[in-house]
Amino acid sequence: MGINKFNTKNQMHRVRLAGLVFTVLLLVVSVIPSSFVVQATGPALDVNSKVEGKPLVSVSGVSTYPTDTHLFMTTVSAFGNGDAGAPVAQAVTALFRKDLQVMPVRVMFPDNLTTKEVKAQNTKAMTTSQDTAALVAFELAGYPVSMNLKIVGLNRAYPSGKLLKSGDIIKGIKLASEQQFHDISSFKQLSSILDKTEPKTNVTLRVQRGGEVREESFETIPYPADQQGWVHPGSLLGVGLEVTDVKYPGNVKYIVDGIGGPSAGTMFTLGIFDQLTEGSMGGKASIAGTGTIAWDGDVGAIGGIEHKLQGASEHGATNFIAPAANCSETVGYEPKGMKIWAVRSIDEAKAVVEGVAKGDTSKLTSCRALLDGIKKDK
Incomplete structure (x- = not known):
């Protein structure tokens, strides 16, 4: 039986051509931008460490103390931006990997903002977070601090909205049951009073107008x-506040290039406090965490906690400080052997570090315990 060499050569040529076309298509797909951003684990940085011989967070102008505690701020890396999403091949691969997350570009980069503007916002958020962390840490360490609390938002539906004016600066507060005013020179001073005040309590606010x-x-x-049904203790004035003229003793400098956003606030605060106080707050432990920090020390929610847990694990941390609001997002992403502690304030975050140092975490609340408690309440 004869063999048609011409047909065989044609078939081989078609196979090679198909292979070449497929290869070209793969290369094209690998570089064509998608409409998604891929998030992954970012670097974890010890805020008590040094970068090229210089402290990541340095405090000067006041007495500081060495520490053996490792406090890791955790981050998220993102591939893609508002101008071009991650390559299609990378976005497709991410759909099948637990350690990667796919987010629509417009969720992270709104249509009304350019990539440059989003980056500027993140940089500003980081700077504000650093300023807030410094003040909160100094106040927590017992140093005198001060600021102006200027009213910038009012709601006529609230009792305060009918009497106060935008631009008013809060100088003092007095409860109906008290005879004297409490002078107010920091957000923490105001919130510590309101946190113990039941809603619908009559208060008198002294303001400079x-x-x-x-x-x-x-x-x-x-x-x-x-979102979890938890209600913050105390009550609110029902006004929006802007913090200005912030003052605290000493100076704080940061070496954190290329990282934006407010989520390192809690770990910055702990690191600065550790430097301002004698001894090692967490002993020789390696503790990681995340969370925004407010002027009154409240710890707020962040994004990408599943990636931050992984980054913490890669650096040997077996204890992780998490905003209570993010606890539900940690389920299924807990690294083996890691304990994830739920916190809502810098005082609770500090208690985690101190509890780990003492080897007594019985008074701490884990994310799992918090979520189990919520389920039982329901």
Whole structure:
């Protein structure tokens, strides 16, 4: 039986051509931008460490103390931006990997903002986080701090909205049951009083309005429940506040290039506090964490916690400080042997570090315990 060499050569040519076309298509797909951003584990940095011989976070102008505690701030890396998403091949691969997350470009980069503007916002958020962390740490360490609390937002539906004015600066507060005013020079001072004040309590606020000082009386309002149903203790004035003229002793400098956003605030605060106080707050432990920090020390939610847990694990941390609001996102992503502690304030975060150092975590709340408690309540 004869063999048609011409047909055989044609078939081989078609196979090679198909292979070449397939290879070209793969190369094209690998570089064509998608409409998604791929998030992955970013670097974890010890805020008590040095970078090229210089402290990552340095405190000067006041007495500082060495520490053996390793406090890791955790980050998320992102591939793609508002101008071009991650390559199609990378986005498709990420769909099948637990350690990667796919996010629509417009979720992270809104249409009304350029990539440059989003980057600027993240840089500003990092700077604000650093400033807040420094003040909170100094105040936590017992140093005198001060700031102006200027009212910038009012709601006429609240009792305070009918009496206060935008631009008023809070100078003092007095409860109806008290005879004297409490002078207010920091957000923490104000919140510590309100945290113990029941909703609908009559308070008198002393404010500076232009060149005069006025006193306005009204009822406080309750906190709304968060996504987990938890209600912050105490009550609110029902106003938006802007913090200005922040002052604290000493200076704080950071070496954190190329990282934006506010999520390192909690770990910065702990690291600065550790330097301001004698001894090693966490002993020789390696503790990682994340969370925004507010002027009153409240710890807030962040994004990408599943990637941050992995980054912490890669650096040997077996204890992780997590905002309570993010606990539900840690389920299924807990690295083996890692304990994830739920916190809502810098005081609770500090208690985690100190508890780990003492080897006694019985008074701490893990994310698992927090979530189990919520389920039982329901």
